[in-house]
Amino acid sequence: MSSISATRFSSLRWQPVPCAAATSAAYxxxxALSNQLTSHRTDVGAGVFDWERSIPFIGWTIVPYLSIIVFFVGAFFVDTDREALRRHVLRLAIVLLVSLLCYAAFPLRYTFERPRTEGFIGVLFELLGHCDMPYNRAPSLHIGVLVLLWARFAPVLRGVWGTALRIWFALIAVSVLTTYQHHVLDVPAGVAVGILALLLTAPANHRYERPYRAASSSPWW
Incomplete structure (x- = not known):
């Protein structure tokens, strides 16, 4: 009986719905806990370049910024490959844990004041303000997760949809700066953490191969 129960649990564990629920709850x-803890620290730095003040605030980019939530959840339902899902969950866990360790070791704060926004865009920023604080900076968790989402969606979206995905993901990447959520330093740090998670979890038969392969072959991740 215990063997049957263990088998059922193992089967359920790597299903999209429980994986999405558990991973989202963890994130x-x-x-939020990391943000709260950093807000009480007195050793929080800035990590900003003077020239970053020339980066414009673009209110409507809050839409692509928040759209990552849809892709985050949707990524658990991309295909029925249980091993690929397990690998995706592991990658998300690596990005989260490495990012949290960085936030604890090198606490940083966003320093620019966001302009006032109104209407629908203002409502979105207000909702974001209730869920986020100006800490948890480098690496950008948004960017780290975006790297993983690209690895998850790119193999299944080709042609027009693949082009649309590239454009929209580019908007999401830029939006972390134009919504005044992150400074420039946070972006390459987020990319690095995302790539690290991909490399650490690459299938064994691909781990030491070149990441860029012929278009006709299966993706290395």
């Missing part, structure tokens, strides 16, 4: 809880 929301641990990210």
């Amino acid at each position: 929301v809880t641990l990210y």
Whole structure:
């Protein structure tokens, strides 16, 4: 009986719905806790270049910025490959944990004041303000997760949809700066953490191969 129960649990564990629920809960809880803890510290730095003040605030980019939530959840339902899902969850866990360790070791704060916004865009920023604080900076968790989402969606979206995905993901990447959520330093740090997670979890038969392969072959990740 115990063997049957263990088999059923193992089968359920790597299903999209429980994986999405558990991973989302972990992200929301641990990210919020990290923000709260950093807000009480007195050794929080800035990590900003003077020339960054020339980066414009573009209110409507809050839409692509928040759209990552849809892709985050949708990524658990991309295909029925249980091993690929397990690998995706592991990658998300690596990005989250490495980012949290960085936030604890090198606490940073966003320093620019966001202009006032109104209407629908203002409502979105207000909702974001209730869920986020100006800490948890480098690496950008938004960018780290975006790298993983690209690895998850790119193989299944080709042609027009693939082009649309590239454009929209580019908007999401830029939006972390134009919504005044992150400074420039946070972006390459987020990319590095995302790539690290991909490399650490690459399938064994691809781990030491070149990441860029012929278009006709299966993706290395």
